[in-house]
Amino acid sequence: MSKQYNVAVVGATGIVGTEFLKIAAERRFPLKGLKLLATERSAGKRIPFGEGEITVEATTPGSFKGADFVFISASSAASKEYAPIARDAGAIAIDDSSVWRQDPDVPLVVPEVNADDVAGHKGILAIPNCSTTPLVMCLAPLHRLNRVTRVIADTYQSVSGTGTAAVLELEEQTHDWERKRESVPHTYPHHIAFNLLPQIDTFMDSGYTKEEWKMTAETRKIMHEPELPLSATCVRVPVFIGHSLAVHVEFERPFRAGDVRDVLRQAPGVVVQDEPSLSLYPMPRDAAGKDPVFAGRIREDVSSPNGIAMWISSDNIRKGAALNAIQIAEEMVARGLV
Amino acid sequence: MSKQYNVAVVGATGIVGTEFLKIAAERRFPLKGLKLLATERSAGKRIPFGEGEITVEATTPGSFKGADFVFISASSAASKEYAPIARDAGAIAIDDSSVWRQDPDVPLVVPEVNADDVAGHKGILAIPNCSTTPLVMCLAPLHRLNRVTRVIADTYQSVSGTGTAAVLELEEQTHDWERKRESVPHTYPHHIAFNLLPQIDTFMDSGYTKEEWKMTAETRKIMHEPELPLSATCVRVPVFIGHSLAVHVEFERPFRAGDVRDVLRQAPGVVVQDEPSLSLYPMPRDAAGKDPVFAGRIREDVSSPNGIAMWISSDNIRKGAALNAIQIAEEMVARGLV
Numbered sequence: 108m109s110k111q112y113n114v115a116v117v118g119a120t121g122i123v124g125t126e127f128l129k130i131a132a133e134r135r136f137p138l139k140g141l142k143l144l145a146t147e148r149s150a151g152k153r154i155p156f157g158e159g160e161i162t163v164e165a166t167t168p169g170s171f172k173g174a175d176f177v178f179i180s181a182s183s184a185a186s187k188e189y190a191p192i193a194r195d196a197g198a199i200a201i202d203d204s205s206v207w208r209q210d211p212d213v214p215l216v217v218p219e220v221n222a223d224d225v226a227g228h229k230g231i232l233a234i235p236n237c238s239t240t241p242l243v244m245c246l247a248p249l250h251r252l253n254r255v256t257r258v259i260a261d262t263y264q265s266v267s268g269t270g271t272a273a274v275l276e277l278e279e280q281t282h283d284w285e286r287k288r289e290s291v292p293h294t295y296p297h298h299i300a301f302n303l304l305p306q307i308d309t310f311m312d313s314g315y316t317k318e319e320w321k322m323t324a325e326t327r328k329i330m331h332e333p334e335l336p337l338s339a340t341c342v343r344v345p346v347f348i349g350h351s352l353a354v355h356v357e358f359e360r361p362f363r364a365g366d367v368r369d370v371l372r373q374a375p376g377v378v379v380q381d382e383p384s385l386s387l388y389p390m391p392r393d394a395a396g397k398d399p400v401f402a403g404r405i406r407e408d409v410s411s412p413n414g415i416a417m418w419i420s421s422d423n424i425r426k427g428a429a430l431n432a433i434q435i436a437e438e439m440v441a442r443g444l445v
Numbered sequence: 446m447s448k449q450y451n452v453a454v455v456g457a458t459g460i461v462g463t464e465f466l467k468i469a470a471e472r473r474f475p476l477k478g479l480k481l482l483a484t485e486r487s488a489g490k491r492i493p494f495g496e497g498e499i500t501v502e503a504t505t506p507g508s509f510k511g512a513d514f515v516f517i518s519a520s521s522a523a524s525k526e527y528a529p530i531a532r533d534a535g536a537i538a539i540d541d542s543s544v545w546r547q548d549p550d551v552p553l554v555v556p557e558v559n560a561d562d563v564a565g566h567k568g569i570l571a572i573p574n575c576s577t578t579p580l581v582m583c584l585a586p587l588h589r590l591n592r593v594t595r596v597i598a599d600t601y602q603s604v605s606g607t608g609t610a611a612v613l614e615l616e617e618q619t620h621d622w623e624r625k626r627e628s629v630p631h632t633y634p635h636h637i638a639f640n641l642l643p644q645i646d647t648f649m650d651s652g653y654t655k656e657e658w659k660m661t662a663e664t665r666k667i668m669h670e671p672e673l674p675l676s677a678t679c680v681r682v683p684v685f686i687g688h689s690l691a692v693h694v695e696f697e698r699p700f701r702a703g704d705v706r707d708v709l710r711q712a713p714g715v716v717v718q719d720e721p722s723l724s725l726y727p728m729p730r731d732a733a734g735k736d737p738v739f740a741g742r743i744r745e746d747v748s749s750p751n752g753i754a755m756w757i758s759s760d761n762i763r764k765g766a767a768l769n770a771i772q773i774a775e776e777m778v779a780r781g782l783v
Binding site: 257258259261263281282284285296297298301302303304305306310313314315323336337338340342344345346347351353355364383384386388389390391392403404405406407408409410411414416418420 | 595596597599601619620622623634635636639640641642643644648651652653661674675676678680682683684685689691693702721722724726727728729730741742743744745746747748749752754756758
């Protein structure tokens with residue numbers, strides 16, 4: 108019988124934690140034990156898993172004893188506090204926050220792109236921002252054939268990227284619209300229903316938001332291209348699940364749209380949906396609940412001789428978070444690293 | 446007493462027609478007579494205007510006798526048929542469709558940008574696509590100081606740009622979501638509620654949609670830069686009113702974000718909303734019902750030494766259509782061209 112692992116999930120009651128449990132079951136991740144951790148407030152909740160139920164415990168420094176993997180998708184503060192404790196307890200921490208991503212000792216991994224980076228781990232690994240993951244999955248296979256020289260990415264990000272409170276806020280504001288009632292934003296600085304917010308995360312002195320900066324910094328780290336020019340505008344849209352990106356990429360040499368399509372059709376984890384005559388293209392509504400990153404609207408950029416424009420949608424909770432985390436663990440298991 | 450004009454509105458019962466009447470009243474356009482025209486189906490409807498009501502008439506080739514201005518915002522077929530008839534009847538046709546925009550005899554005008562072009566009219570003038578107008582209003586004043594060499598524009602376009610049927614469709618799909626009922630798309634090829642459609646208008650062989658092509662072709666014509674490199678991805682979003690754009694512009698020389706802000710603060714029709722510390726930036730919800738084009742999120746593009754990134758929102762029915770049409774008429778009146 109193959110090896111099995113003790114897994115602890117910090118943030119087990121959140122959107123990503125919930126999806127994590129679903130995906131772990133779907134993929135039959137070789138579990139010996141599963142510990143569900145959350146804040147004091149959620150402790151005692153019973154969560155169905157497999158044929159039984161698991162009681163949620165409050166996370167404490169002692170929670171990670173005997174764990175092989177600790178998945179963390181809670182607050183940044185929780186990631187900061189618990190990842191080193193999990194590592195010191197001998198577990199491998201796989202973290203969903205932005206806290207560790209730029210740490211040189213922490214591999215930032217999208218298995219389809221830079222699986223080899225897991226080998227350099229020192230107990231903590233990070234998964235990228237949920238908009239960066241689909242982007243690098245489309246860029247990396249093209250970059251291997253024709254060097255990417257510049258990327259413009261404008262995002263259309265769903266509220267689930269923020270968490271449960273934001274999903275409830277969009278629901279509530281939609282109910283209020285339905286009842287012709289005024290609503291007051293809590294989670295976001297402004298209304299999100301039937302509106303757009305060109306702000307995700309806080310602002311930096313450069314005028315970019317941290318979310319936009321993350322897309323640049325994380326893409327560079329994952330692709331091992333520390334100077335790659337990339338500019339993003341990140342926008343929150345009134346969609347529940349699924350992040351989308353309008354991308355304009357410049358390459359060292361011209362790239363035919365047909366060749367880009369062929370490369371992406373072969374790219375692991377990417378599905379090309381690109382049949383204009385059938386109005387077939389990626390959309391968040393279709394990507395939600397699915398594993399692949401969907402790419403379409405692939406065309407030669409009229410504004411640049413070596414440019415390609417495209418459109419990407421993917422499930423930000425699955426490939427953008429929970430699935431990617433489990434794939435990292437699977438990769439480490441396959442490589443005998445744990 | 447100053448001169449007054451006979452005005453006919455084709456498409457008077459549509460979204461743009463309705464807004465047109467509101468704006469004509471607000472701005473006290475010097476009306477002698479006002480004829481409201483629509484399809485046979487809407488004929489007989491009574492529409493309030495000023496202190497009275499006007500009865501809608503079916504549009505016929507004889508409708509334009511005695512008219513000084515004929516505003517057309519109906520179907521492309523109506524624009525194609527009626528603009529020449531209006532012109533031949535001695536009126537000035539100001540058309541909202543894409544039918545006439547690329548005709549070399551037809552000035553395509555945003556008065557804040559290329560008012561002088563009205564002088565060359567031969568009886569038909571066109572207003573641009575509702576995403577192009579806010580874009581050129583921000584590009585043109587910058588271009589005068591520092592030549593624009595390339596533009597990437599990704600749009601976030603509201604359903605009102607499609608017309609009344611699309612507004613009703615988003616409402617209906619939201620009602621259905623509220624009632625947990627399945628809904629079937631009619632106006633769009635896919636659901637628009639809580640979704641994004643990376644398709645506006647039909648596809649061309651290049652892989653661009655006609656809407657995207659219009660943004661390139663119309664920007665070039667308005668700015669008198671027939672070769673300007675511009676690539677757009679146009680996306681429909683679940684917003685009722687207000688089109689937004691994420692824009693990345695390259696200039697001949699570096700441009701400081703502060704200087705761009707100063708130039709746009711002086712630009713006619715543009716309001717800069719750019720206070721990150723207050724989460725102040727353009728949003729469609731705030732732009733709806735207002736005349737200006739709002740620009741914000743202005744920053745130096747990290748991916749290009751001469752680049753600027755910004756974010757624009759504006760009311761697609763007002764400045765994107767009805768207001769721009771009235772401003773063209775006002776410009777012609779001011780110049781004594783009518």
